[in-house]
Amino acid sequence: MQSIPPPAEDRVVCSNHPLLGAVFTCQRCGSFGCEGCRSPSLPTLCQGCAQRVLPSGSLTAGALLQDSFSLLSRNLSGVGIVLVISLLGELPLRFLPVPVAQHWLLPFLISTSVTAFSTAVFFSWTAGGLLxxxxxxxxxxxxxxxxxxSTLFLxxxxYMxxxxxxxxxxxxxxxxxxxxLSLAPALVVLDGLGPLQSLQRSSLLTVGHRWSLLVVFGSIFLLQVLLTQLIPFSRLLLPAPVAALWVEWGQLFxxxxxxxxxxxxLDGAIVLAWMRLTGRVLVST
Structure with a gap:
């Protein structure tokens, strides 16, 4: 059997096949690859990365939900960003005068503005890491x-x-x-579209994938309901003095x-769905 001669010492070799010279660099992971490692559908990516950034028509609920939890475990810094911004936005609401706090408009505007800022930062941070x-x-x-x-707020x-x-x-x-319309936030932040453009584009992108997205978003919603319902009951396990302090501050955190x-x-699932349904490899933020 004739063996393949090793490449010259000064030639870049494939990261998976050291005996073969590299003919391209994956634009997602930066690895060198031979022609056999190149994705047929996305020529600028290796086959491994192409399985993570899939073209339109490949979205399934099970894969998206699994990848969303996997992304969450690898993106704890993103969770921290959302948590810190949420706490900073929540604390001022605790100190509003009672007449102001009882009026829905100002708390709603503050909460919606903080959510928009937190979402925009998370999308930029997470997409930048993935890509x-x-x-x-x-x-x-x-x-x-x-x-x-501000665009995301509008x-x-x-959307609401x-x-x-x-x-x-x-x-x-x-x-x-x-x-x-669920992909509109990602289209605003990552593609720079306007409010109406992003909603229209999301409506087009989700055609044929709405049942999968419904299963994923519905599962996350049910998880949030379960967590938020169970947490208040934890005060029943605490002594009375501690329980009073818990209701005041511990429950808030x-x-x-x-x-x-x-x-x-949820936002991680939206970023992954955006990547797959747009087939994007590089995003300019």
Missing amino acids: QQPGRSLLSSLRVGLLRC MNLL GAIFGGALLLILPGIYFAVC TLTFANAFCAAL
């Missing part, structure tokens, strides 16, 4: 959050209006709008952490 963008840093993600949070108002209007029509239309955990899980 290995050069120059990715917490400062750059915070800058993206500041630049995109888009969220339209569509869901509320649909919910008035026997609930199911609200669920439909929630799913088919625990519920905020549970909500941040589920928000990071």
Whole structure:
């Protein structure tokens, strides 16, 4: 059997096949590959990365949910970002004067603004890590959050209006709008689209994938409901003095952490769905 001669010493070799010379560099992981390691469908990627950034038509609920939990475990820094921003946004609400706090408008505006900023930072940070963008840093993600949070805030108002209007029509239309417009936040932050453009683009991208997205988002929603319902009951296991302090502050931090955990899980699923349904490899933020 004739063996393949090793490449010259000054030639870059394939990371998987050291006896073969490299003919391309994967734009996602940066590894050198031979022609056999190149993805047929995405020529700029190796086959391993192409399985993670799949083209349109490959979205399944099981794979997306599994990848979302896997991403969460590898992106604890992203969870921390959401948690810190959520706590910083929650604390001022605790000190609002009672008449102001009882009026829904100001707390709603503060909460929605903080959520928009947190989501924008998380998307930028997470997508930058997944796509290995050069120059990715917490400062750059915070800058993206500041630049995109106002647009995301307006888009969220339209998104919530569509869901509320649909919910008035026997609930199911609200669920439909929630799913088919679900990629709009990622399109605002990562693609730089406007509020209406992002909603229209999300409606097109999710065609044929809405049942899968419904299963994923519904599972995360049920997990959040379970966590937020169980946490208040934990005070029953504590002594009375500790339980009083727990209700005042401990429950606040625990519920905020549970909500941040589920928000990071949901936003991670949205980022992964955005990557797969757009087939994007490099994103400019």
